[in-house]
Amino acid sequence: MFSGPPADPATPTVPASSAPSAVPPVGETGDISGGSSGATPARRSWTAPLLLGAAVLLALLIALFGPGLMARGTGELRIPGAGLTTVLRTVLFAALALHLGELVAPQLIRPVRGRPRTAVRSWAVLASLAGAAAAAGQIVRLAAVSGLGITETYGTREGGLLLLIANGLVVAALCAASRRPALALAPLAVVIGAEALRAHPEAYSPEFGAALTVVHLTAASLWTGGLLYVLRTMWLWRGSPVAARALLGRYARLAIWLYVALAATGTASTLRRLPLDVVFTSAYGRTLLLKLALMAVVSVLALAARRRMIRDTDPAVAHRLARREQVVLGLVVVVSAVLTVVPDPHWISLRP
Numbered sequence: 001m002f003s004g005p006p007a008d009p010a011t012p013t014v015p016a017s018s019a020p021s022a023v024p025p026v027g028e029t030g031d032i033s034g035g036s037s038g039a040t041p042a043r044r045s046w047t048a049p050l051l052l053g054a055a056v057l058l059a060l061l062i063a064l065f066g067p068g069l070m071a072r073g074t075g076e077l078r079i080p081g082a083g084l085t086t087v088l089r090t091v092l093f094a095a096l097a098l099h100l101g102e103l104v105a106p107q108l109i110r111p112v113r114g115r116p117r118t119a120v121r122s123w124a125v126l127a128s129l130a131g132a133a134a135a136a137g138q139i140v141r142l143a144a145v146s147g148l149g150i151t152e153t154y155g156t157r158e159g160g161l162l163l164l165i166a167n168g169l170v171v172a173a174l175c176a177a178s179r180r181p182a183l184a185l186a187p188l189a190v191v192i193g194a195e196a197l198r199a200h201p202e203a204y205s206p207e208f209g210a211a212l213t214v215v216h217l218t219a220a221s222l223w224t225g226g227l228l229y230v231l232r233t234m235w236l237w238r239g240s241p242v243a244a245r246a247l248l249g250r251y252a253r254l255a256i257w258l259y260v261a262l263a264a265t266g267t268a269s270t271l272r273r274l275p276l277d278v279v280f281t282s283a284y285g286r287t288l289l290l291k292l293a294l295m296a297v298v299s300v301l302a303l304a305a306r307r308r309m310i311r312d313t314d315p316a317v318a319h320r321l322a323r324r325e326q327v328v329l330g331l332v333v334v335v336s337a338v339l340t341v342v343p344d345p346h347w348i349s350l351r352p
Contacts, residue, residue, distance in 0.1 A: 064083035
């Protein structure tokens with residue numbers, strides 16, 4: 001959707017009479033990366049991929065073993081293929097976040113004055129195709145677990161909704177590759193609605209639960225995907241710290257409303273789905289507590305980034321804090337996928 005050459009960072013000029021050996025401190029050059037000449041960039045060249053690989057490995061381990069660990073000692077039934085299902089749903093949620101973020105974040109970029117005329121490359125097509133493959137993988141897993149053929153699986157409630165999700169993401173990818181990428185909003189809305197219905201097969205007020213999930217999933221996707229797009233853009237604009245700071249400020253104002261929506265729908269969903277007597281003795285309750293702990297970390301990092309953004313003209317520190325927020329949000333996505341796999345806690349509740 002967007003393409004263009006990366007912007008070169010502003011290079012400070014050194015007077016001929018000054019000593020060239022002094023290394024400027026972090027942020028003094030106005031470079032959002034906080035970098036300078038010397039060994040620091042070389043050190044970053046292997047540190048960043050190493051940290052990214054470690055984060056991906058941690059997310060994979062949580063997805064594969066999280067459902068089993070959370071259910072240990074609860075007496076709940078074992079879910080066949082829970083780890084693989086969690087991985088597939090993590091990919092699906094990440095795809096939604098990436099694509100929705102790329103549709104909304106550019107609206108924050110356009111009003112920024114003095115911004116560079118370069119834009120980050122789009123990941124929407126690849127993300128949606130990966131999400132479609134993840135939905136198709138869930139259909140195959142469902143067929144294998146239930147002993148049905150693929151065509152027969154389409155006829156089940158969950159299989160039919162997963163097929164709708166897969167087709168919706170393929171259509172969204174086609175829209176992203178076209179000259180009207182904003183058209184992808186329609187199939188993505190269908191995908192979110194279908195996922196919300198799939199996540200609520202229970203007999204008690206499923207329509208209300210699905211409505212809460214629609215709002216919650218949309219807000220979470222916009223927060224996570226929008227922040228990633230903003231961070232990528234700020235890195236591209238690292239030679240224009242004023243514009244980068246203004247962009248982060250615009251995103252922070254949107255994030256406040258997204259946070260309110262997440263808190264409201266999350267609280268309502270918890271009160272509706274989790275009996276108080278099994279908060280610590282059910283896999284759902286334990287996973288929810290872990291998610292709340294991660295969200296607390298995200299909240300602290302977001303507030304710290306906003307405070308530094310208001311206090312400092314150089315956005316380097318706020319950008320670093322926002323990157324850490326993005327990493328923790330990625331873990332929240334994985335834990336949220338675990339929540340969709342663990343058993344309904346009502347089965348072990350002693351309440352009528």
